[in-house]
Amino acid sequence: MIARHLIRLIALAVLAYLALPLIVILGSSFTATPYLAFPPQGWTLEWYRTLLVEAGYMAAFTTSTVLALAATIAAVLLTVPAALALARYEFPGKAALASVLMSPLVLPHIVLGAALLQYGAYFGLTRSFLSLLIGHIVIIAPFVLRSTLTLLTPEQRALEEASADLGANPWTTFFLVVLPQIRPGIVTGSIFAFISSWINVELSIFNTTADLNTIPVKLFNYVQYTIDPTIAAVSGATIVVAVIAIVILDLTVGLDMLSERGK
Amino acid sequence: MSALLTIEDVSMRFGAYQALDRIDLDIQQGEFVALLGPSGCGKTTLLRAIAGFLKPESGRILIDGQDISRLPAHHRPLNTVFQNYALFPHMTVLENVAYGPRRQGASKADAADRARAALDMVGLADFGPRYPRKMSGGQQQRVALARAIVNQPKLLLLDEPLSALDLKLRKRMQLELKHLQAKLGIAFIFVTHDQEEAMTMADRVVVMHAGRIEQVGAGTDIYRQPATRFVAEFIGDANFMAYTLATSATGDTLQLDLQNLRVPLAGNNTVNNTVKTLPTPTRGVAVLRPEDLRLADGQATGMLTGTVADVINVGSHSMIHVDIDGQTVVSRHGGIAPSGLRPGAPVSLTFAPEHLHLIGEQP
Amino acid sequence: MLFFAAFFLAPLAVVALASVTSGEPGLSLTTQQYLRVLADQYHWDVILTTFRLAFFTTLVCVILGYPLAWYLVRVVRWQAWRRFCVILLVVPLFTSNIVRAFGWMVLLGRNGLVNQALVGVGAADRPVRFIGTELGILIGMVYVLLPFVVLAVGNALARVDPACEHASADLGASPTATFFHITWPLTLPGVMSGAIIVFTLAVSAYVTPALLSGGRISVLSMLIFQQYSSVFDFHYGGALSMVLLVFTLILVALANRAATLPGAAR
Numbered sequence: 001m002i003a004r005h006l007i008r009l010i011a012l013a014v015l016a017y018l019a020l021p022l023i024v025i026l027g028s029s030f031t032a033t034p035y036l037a038f039p040p041q042g043w044t045l046e047w048y049r050t051l052l053v054e055a056g057y058m059a060a061f062t063t064s065t066v067l068a069l070a071a072t073i074a075a076v077l078l079t080v081p082a083a084l085a086l087a088r089y090e091f092p093g094k095a096a097l098a099s100v101l102m103s104p105l106v107l108p109h110i111v112l113g114a115a116l117l118q119y120g121a122y123f124g125l126t127r128s129f130l131s132l133l134i135g136h137i138v139i140i141a142p143f144v145l146r147s148t149l150t151l152l153t154p155e156q157r158a159l160e161e162a163s164a165d166l167g168a169n170p171w172t173t174f175f176l177v178v179l180p181q182i183r184p185g186i187v188t189g190s191i192f193a194f195i196s197s198w199i200n201v202e203l204s205i206f207n208t209t210a211d212l213n214t215i216p217v218k219l220f221n222y223v224q225y226t227i228d229p230t231i232a233a234v235s236g237a238t239i240v241v242a243v244i245a246i247v248i249l250d251l252t253v254g255l256d257m258l259s260e261r262g263k
Numbered sequence: 264m265s266a267l268l269t270i271e272d273v274s275m276r277f278g279a280y281q282a283l284d285r286i287d288l289d290i291q292q293g294e295f296v297a298l299l300g301p302s303g304c305g306k307t308t309l310l311r312a313i314a315g316f317l318k319p320e321s322g323r324i325l326i327d328g329q330d331i332s333r334l335p336a337h338h339r340p341l342n343t344v345f346q347n348y349a350l351f352p353h354m355t356v357l358e359n360v361a362y363g364p365r366r367q368g369a370s371k372a373d374a375a376d377r378a379r380a381a382l383d384m385v386g387l388a389d390f391g392p393r394y395p396r397k398m399s400g401g402q403q404q405r406v407a408l409a410r411a412i413v414n415q416p417k418l419l420l421l422d423e424p425l426s427a428l429d430l431k432l433r434k435r436m437q438l439e440l441k442h443l444q445a446k447l448g449i450a451f452i453f454v455t456h457d458q459e460e461a462m463t464m465a466d467r468v469v470v471m472h473a474g475r476i477e478q479v480g481a482g483t484d485i486y487r488q489p490a491t492r493f494v495a496e497f498i499g500d501a502n503f504m505a506y507t508l509a510t511s512a513t514g515d516t517l518q519l520d521l522q523n524l525r526v527p528l529a530g531n532n533t534v535n536n537t538v539k540t541l542p543t544p545t546r547g548v549a550v551l552r553p554e555d556l557r558l559a560d561g562q563a564t565g566m567l568t569g570t571v572a573d574v575i576n577v578g579s580h581s582m583i584h585v586d587i588d589g590q591t592v593v594s595r596h597g598g599i600a601p602s603g604l605r606p607g608a609p610v611s612l613t614f615a616p617e618h619l620h621l622i623g624e625q626p
Numbered sequence: 627m628l629f630f631a632a633f634f635l636a637p638l639a640v641v642a643l644a645s646v647t648s649g650e651p652g653l654s655l656t657t658q659q660y661l662r663v664l665a666d667q668y669h670w671d672v673i674l675t676t677f678r679l680a681f682f683t684t685l686v687c688v689i690l691g692y693p694l695a696w697y698l699v700r701v702v703r704w705q706a707w708r709r710f711c712v713i714l715l716v717v718p719l720f721t722s723n724i725v726r727a728f729g730w731m732v733l734l735g736r737n738g739l740v741n742q743a744l745v746g747v748g749a750a751d752r753p754v755r756f757i758g759t760e761l762g763i764l765i766g767m768v769y770v771l772l773p774f775v776v777l778a779v780g781n782a783l784a785r786v787d788p789a790c791e792h793a794s795a796d797l798g799a800s801p802t803a804t805f806f807h808i809t810w811p812l813t814l815p816g817v818m819s820g821a822i823i824v825f826t827l828a829v830s831a832y833v834t835p836a837l838l839s840g841g842r843i844s845v846l847s848m849l850i851f852q853q854y855s856s857v858f859d860f861h862y863g864g865a866l867s868m869v870l871l872v873f874t875l876i877l878v879a880l881a882n883r884a885a886t887l888p889g890a891a892r
Contacts, residue, residue, distance in 0.1 A: 003802075004701065011697030014690050014772070018714055021729025021769065022721070024739060028732060036732055038739055099882070106823060106878055108830030110847040111867040114854055118864070199722035202832045202847075206854065216722040223728055223837060232732075235725040242720035246713055316792055336795040337804075343796045349789035353811045362807070363797035414797065 047233035087152035144189035273322030297465035357391035559611035680828035691775030758840025782816025
């Protein structure tokens with residue numbers, strides 16, 4: 001019994017720990033003082049207005065979003081066939097290949113960024129949207145791959161065979177049978193992929209410039225010089241983006257993933 | 264002799280669903296009892312309540328006269344064999360079996376010795392160092408058994424332990440379990456939905472339905488004298504014939520709805536062979552087992568006449584479905600059915616009146 | 627379909643491979659660079675700091691994460707509350723490292739909430755310095771990596787066969803004994819794999835240590851970035867990168883092994 005209460009206590013404390021920074025950021029973004037204060041003194045939306053007004057921020061916001069979208073779409077187009085191939089065929093080195101494709105999830109992004117910078121220099125492919133894009137695709141593709149692969153089960157395969165048996169050609173089977181089934185995986189993977197691209201720093205700092213900037217990198221540069229409520233506002237905006245992404249995820253796939261009854 | 268296990272007026276609900284409804288049951292020392300019934304009847308719920316994994320809302324459970332209703336599972340002097348064996352995958356077979364003694368204070372060496380003895384008893388003497396996942400279903404089942412008996416519990420609960428095995432292995436295990444139980448002298452409560460299994464192994468069968476006990480008794484007694492329509496249908500096959508009782512000075516007769524056949528009321532048509540005996544109701548249902556409904560030699564000695572609807576030859580016996588004025592009855596015939604019997608052919612059936620067993624329910 | 631897949635697979639593989647092999651320039655220029663890495667005391671300190679921080683981050687993550695996972699999987703009864711908690715767990719994951727580190731910069735600063743509380747309660751006479759200490763970095767990194775452990779442990783816990791725990795109780799083990807002998811060992815592979823992932827990410831962390839170090843502490847990835855952004859010694863940077871990369875790959879291989887231990891609840 002004591003153990004249960006102790007666990008509850010620790011759990012609630014940890015949950016508070018998780019919530020604290022977000023609350024502080026959101027709260028201090030509304031302060032009327034020119035310096036960061038929490039609890040906020042006075043309420044104002046001035047700092048959020050700065051976001052909309054200053055060209056730099058809006059540009060960075062656009063870049064981040066467009067980049068993330070493009071990277072996600074590209075990742076989906078590349079990894080879905082890869083997932084299908086991995087699920088279907090047996091070939092030597094398959095396990096190794098799968099590991100390689102998933103590796104960007106845990107490899108240091110700093111190293112990847114540095115490597116891409118050096119490698120790209122040979123092709124003149126540095127500090128451009130394209131170089132950013134390639135890097136992002138590499139690191140977010142595993143998300144889509146992972147969540148799509150888990151849905152390509154033998155049962156799913158059986159449905160494909162049934163479709164073929166009933167006379168459908170491979171393309172029809174793909175669009176009418178396979179796609180609807182792996183859609184939840186693609187959606188989940190895409191959401192994780194999009195967000196991962198949107199919030200990425202370590203990879204992006206190698207290829208951004210004053211003109212071509214993403215929100216996280218812009219924040220990173222700013223934060224090293226001053227700390228003021230504007231940063232809090234920008235951060236607050238990103239928190240809102242995160243919450244939206246989660247809500248979409250919950251609505252489409254459901255977040256009850258830690259339930260014992262689940263699986 | 265006082266009972267080993269007494270279940271007194273135990274009830275349980277899950278939300279709106281009544282899983283157990285006022286269950287009363289006594290189990291004696293060294294008995295082999297089967298809890299038999301279709302899925303959802305409450306047999307597994309009852310077993311888990313006895314084991315201590317579920318808590319009934321009302322009623323008591325006593326072992327050797329002591330109320331264990333409040334006792335948590337790990338303090339109860341009984342052990343369970345689970346349906347999917349629940350062997351600990353991260354331990355060897357020996358460690359699995361030695362687990363119980365170890366948790367109860369035995370030294371490592373002592374526990375290992377006892378474990379080896381238990382494994383020997385189930386025929387797995389050399390399997391100690393193996394891991395469960397590398398063993399067949401039948402072997403895993405024996406490990407689960409060894410693990411449960413090593414603690415020498417007074418009572419062993421088995422939750423459909425043979426259901427995952429294929430037919431031949433299952434039949435073999437049924438006999439092995441029966442012999443093991445006799446050798447150990449531990450009381451077994453065995454849950455199953457297979458009536459043949461229950462009849463093969465148990466001294467007494469408890470038939471359950473919708474959270475209630477329908478009937479308790481030796482397998483053969485229940486077969487010959489089912490208390491309710493449900494029991495008659497669940498155990499073996501049954502022909503149901505509605506009857507009306509006609510009393511007269513010369514003796515009582517039963518008039519069957521079927522072709523208005525009149526049959527004398529024989530002495531042993533008992534209605535209910537459990538505690539209470541009721542007077543024969545005036546209107547009710549009679550049960551006739553297919554093997555008691557025979558093909559007549561000729562029209563003259565036949566009691567019922569009808570047309571053959573189906574003939575099913577299984578080899579060792581045949582089932583002949585006969586349509587009598589719209590109702591279908593089944594007759595069981597040893598060996599292959601006579602060749603003259605085809606769908607549509609006329610046929611006569613006969614039976615001995617004392618094989619009619621009356622059930623006090625509305626037809 | 628096969629050709630289709632191969633065609634798409636190739637570019638991705640090429641890019642991935644390229645990003646790995648392009649660390650090579652440091653290699654081709656003799657092993658001189660690596661000797662530099664090994665010989666310099668300062669670099670040993672940095673590497674040591676990096677690993678020390680990663681180790682403690684992992685430790686704290688597991689110590690805090692296991693109870694939280696247990697709470698979410700075993701204790702919480704209302705689906706709505708559990709869902710809310712999972713959202714709370716995942717929202718930080720979806721915000722940028724910068725934002726998270728920034729939050730702690732604010733909280734742990736001289737006039738931040740933490741110091742306000744400490745001084746207010748009387749636990750300290752003057753504001754305690756967190757920024758620029760390893761403790762500060764630790765707090766920040768745990769914050770970032772904790773959800774990974776919680777999710778890994780949560781998954782492992784959810785997959786433990788409840789029948790095994792019932793069997794344990796049935797055989798006479800108290801709830802505590804059941805935990806030590808059955809539940810913990812069965813969740814261990816999940817915990818290990820989560821811990822290794824956290825350690826790997828902690829070793830290569832850049833943003834969090836960079837922002838919370840206050841210029842006083844360096845970790846390996848900061849050093850690497852320096853080579854590219856200010857020192858422009860790409861070869862040396864390459865060598866350092868390879869060191870980090872190789873170590874990461876070893877850890878990943880270990881993590882894969884951990885997931886296939888006997889008895890792992892899969």
